[in-house]
Amino acid sequence: MSARIIKEEWVIEDPATKEYRLRGCICPGCGAAFFPVRLFCGKCLGADLNVVPLSTEGVLNTFTTVYSATPGYLGKSPYVVGKVDLPEGARVRSLIMADINGQNPSNLKIGMKMKLVFENIGPDTEGKDVICHMFQPVNEGECAK
């Protein structure tokens, strides 16, 4: 079965490791960082933001376990959505990989370190598997898949 990245413009290959990273941007004027790439800086309104691969580790800002899936979701319910703050300053809303078994993932805690992974979230309407960025706790023991 063929697969696709959820959105090509959201990922960039790390020149060093050849691995996928999130494709973000940093304002050359004020240093603010954003994901995804945008045309103008949300802080100083500067243009010509530098496109960069963003850090693969960050801190969990908030999360929720979703029991009533929102329309169009490709994966299985329940699932976890969160926001992760990256060192550059970008806050990324993302799926969170967590072992929930129908329960609230008690091993997820605001402030914990998270790392970027890419996972198949399920086939789209054309039957193509969709590969999507997710975050999971850095300490695998805290929240194994």
Add this chain to the structure above:
Amino acid sequence: MREVFVVGAGMTQFGRHNDKSTADLGLEAMLASLKDAGLSIQDIQMIYCGHVHQGTTLGQRILGQIGYTGIPVINVENACASGSTAFRLAYQSVAGGFCDIAMAVGAEKMPRGIIDVGEKDNPDRAMGMLGLPVKYALLARKYMHDYGLSRELMARVAVKNHQNGCLNPNAQHKKVLTVEEILNSRMISDPLTLFQCCPTSDGAAAVIIVAQDLLSRFDASVALREDGESFAHKIRNLNHVNILYPEIFKTRLVLLNGS
């Protein structure tokens, strides 16, 4: 700015109205507000119509059912604040002296379940991140974490809201609920349970606003004043939502002493 008064209000039953169109509901509320004020539609000089998902020119479609009246209509879409924005515009048009009698009407028919927001090709849809309960659950958990708010205390907001519903015969839900009942209802997007989420509703409401000079014509009125500043996203830094500020719109229209 002139002193401004509400002289009429009307609303439909909120809930499911499978047998009525949105325009039917809007007209029902509009006629109820006219009856309440003792006015005819021809007395209305300006209409603001708030709605979100009802297509173009809902206000004109409402009026179209009673024949074209010649009254100018402006349709207002401002997400969850559409109705209150229409109300505020009606207030401003009278307070500013642009007309003496204005109406705000709002009407909506909503599909069941989680509201489907965003474009079909938005990849956030495939990721299950576009639902409003998801968005607000993320903010609620952050708020609980940052300010030490317990689930029980947050549930009391829903207790209060359901109690308020009991005071209105047209409310969709008229049942007093306890903290336990709210917390034990089905989890939608943790920490928000079913009874902490807005129901989807069909319904409409309308108010009529007049300038002080006209007050002698009316039996009853409530004075209205805009209090403080209006803003949204006041402190929205970078791409971070500030959980202490409204996202869409904030204003305070204060109802003063009635007569």
